[in-house]
Every structure is written in structure tokens, then in C-alpha cells.
Amino acid sequence: MAGELRADQTFSVHSAAGICATHKDAPLTVGESSPPPPLDPVSALFLDVDGTLLEIAPRPELVQVPRDLPALLSRLSVQHKAALALISGRPLAQLDWLFQPWRGAAAGLHGLERRRANGVVDRVVNGSSAEALDRLRPKLAALAADQSGLTLEDKGGTLALHYRAVPQRETEIRERAEALHREAATVLRLIAGKMVVEFQPCSVNKGLAIAAFLAEPPFIGRPPVFVGDDTTDEDGFVEIRRRGGIGIRVGPPCETAAGYGLPSVASVRTWLARSALP
Numbered sequence: 001m002a003g004e005l006r007a008d009q010t011f012s013v014h015s016a017a018g019i020c021a022t023h024k025d026a027p028l029t030v031g032e033s034s035p036p037p038p039l040d041p042v043s044a045l046f047l048d049v050d051g052t053l054l055e056i057a058p059r060p061e062l063v064q065v066p067r068d069l070p071a072l073l074s075r076l077s078v079q080h081k082a083a084l085a086l087i088s089g090r091p092l093a094q095l096d097w098l099f100q101p102w103r104g105a106a107a108g109l110h111g112l113e114r115r116r117a118n119g120v121v122d123r124v125v126n127g128s129s130a131e132a133l134d135r136l137r138p139k140l141a142a143l144a145a146d147q148s149g150l151t152l153e154d155k156g157g158t159l160a161l162h163y164r165a166v167p168q169r170e171t172e173i174r175e176r177a178e179a180l181h182r183e184a185a186t187v188l189r190l191i192a193g194k195m196v197v198e199f200q201p202c203s204v205n206k207g208l209a210i211a212a213f214l215a216e217p218p219f220i221g222r223p224p225v226f227v228g229d230d231t232t233d234e235d236g237f238v239e240i241r242r243r244g245g246i247g248i249r250v251g252p253p254c255e256t257a258a259g260y261g262l263p264s265v266a267s268v269r270t271w272l273a274r275s276a277l278p
């Protein structure tokens with residue numbers, strides 16, 4: 001197990017000077033797959049979305065939200081005194097649409113957008129990474145325009161190329177993405193997730209987003225809990241571990257900085273529902 005990586009855990013690792021770090025530069029351990037303890041209402045709760053609260057869909061826009069999930073988030077939010085935040089790669093606008101009428105604290109685009117518990121939205125602006133994304137955009141669009149099953153998701157602040165419809169092209173797609181990334185490796189990081197490669201600014205990640213929430217009310221002083229399922233969530237698990245909190249990785253046991261595991265999206269929702277007051 002140690003040292004092995006599953007296909008959905010292959011990372012882009014760039015450790016040379018001048019190249020921005022990725023979560024993989026932090027030491028990872030083989031995750032215990034033991035289930036987490038019951039959720040403590042005193043904790044600050046951070047939840048990834050796709051693959052954690054929602055089953056992953058063939059395309060992001062096809063994701064299904066169970067009818068009772070927004071109400072569950074509302075109950076948990078009340079129970080945790082509003083110290084509950086979604087931590088997602090999706091834009092805030094998509095999160096609000098998916099979970100309406102719930103609209104609490106949330107970090108979108110891996111932290112490029114962050115809505116505090118009081119409703120104030122912070123947006124990270126970085127001209128260098130924006131220019132690098134502008135140069136990459138037409139190249140990725142050309143890759144996805146050949147009708148071969150690739151989908152470019154242009155989130156504005158990040159660019160994601162999905163290949164779920166053509167998993168047999170994984171090696172080729174990742175090699176092409178690596179080559180493109182070399183042109184902008186000082187300002188962008190390349191994340192290889194579940195059937196997706198994503199270019200995002202070096203200046204944001206889910207660990208930084210969680211740390212920002214924990215520095216302000218109502219999160220400050222609360223022991224943090226973070227549930228996630230994918231490569232980008234490891235930044236969050238590293239931050240949680242550093243603070244002595246509870247990290248929970250969703251899916252089969254794997255190499256991770258999370259100390260606990262839950263096997264599936266359904267098991268996450270059951271674990272949350274058991275913790276929520278009626």
C-alpha cells in the first residue's frame with residue numbers, strides 16, 4: 001500500500017525551485033480506513049461536494065442533488081452555529097444553485113472565491129495566473145474541440161479538462177497537460193483528479209481556504225473536521241492534521257493525510273444525518 005498510487009491519485013509533482021508546491025510535497029501516510037467518531041456539534045465542519053456529498057456524474061452539470069440534502073445542511077449549520085462550509089472546486093454560483101435554498105459559508109474554485117459565514121464574499125485576484133490561464137484556454141479548447149469525448153470546464157479562475165467519457169486516453173491527456181503546465185508552472189498548479197486535470201492558481205488551495213475560515217467567527221476556536229474524496233482535498237487534510245482535527249477521506253483506503261475513512265457518498269450522508277438534530 002505505502003508508496004502506491006491509485007489511478008485517481010496520480011499527482012503532478014513539481015519540486016524544482018520556482019515551481020509552486022502541491023499538496024504532494026507534504027508527507028502523506030497510508031490512511032486508516034477506520035470510520036470517524038460521531039460528529040461533535042462543537043466542531044467546525046468543512047465538506048467537499050462532488051464525490052463527498054454528491055455522486056460524481058459523467059459531466060459536472062449532470063450531478064444529482066437528493067431532495068433532503070439542502071435541509072440536512074441547514075440543520076447541521078444551525079447545530080454548528082453556522083460553522084459549516086462547503087469547500088469545492090465548483091464556483092460559488094453553482095454551489096448556491098445546487099443546494100438552494102441553503103446558502104451558507106462556502107469556498108468555491110478551491111478558494112479563489114470564499115463566502116464568509118456573514119455573507120461577505122472574498123475573491124483572490126492574481127494577474128499573473130489569470131494571464132497564464134488566458135494563454136492556456138485556447139489550447140485546452142482546441143484539445144476538447146475534436147469531438148473525442150473531452151470536456152473543457154472553464155470556471156474563469158480555473159480550467160478543468162474532463163476525460164471521464166474516454167478513460168482509455170488518461171495517460172495521453174495527463175502527458176499533454178503536463179507539457180502545457182511547464183509553460184506556466186511558476187504561477188499555476190496542475191491537479192490530476194478523478195478523470196480530470198485542472199489548472200489552478202498556485203495562490204489558492206483547499207487547505208488555505210479552511211485556514212482562512214478558521215481564523216474568523218464562527219469557525220475560530222472550534223476543532224475542525226473535513227470530509228473530502230480527491231486529490232485537491234489532500235491540501236485540506238494536511239491543514240486539518242496540522243491542527244489536530246479530524247480528516248475523513250471518502251472511498252477505498254488509500255495513501256492520504258486523512259486519519260479516517262468512509263467508503264462512499266452514501267456513507268457520508270448517513271454519518272451526517274445521524275449527527276443532525278431532527
Ligand SMILES: [Mg+2]
Pocket residue numbers: 048049050051052228229230
Ligand atoms: Mg470531491
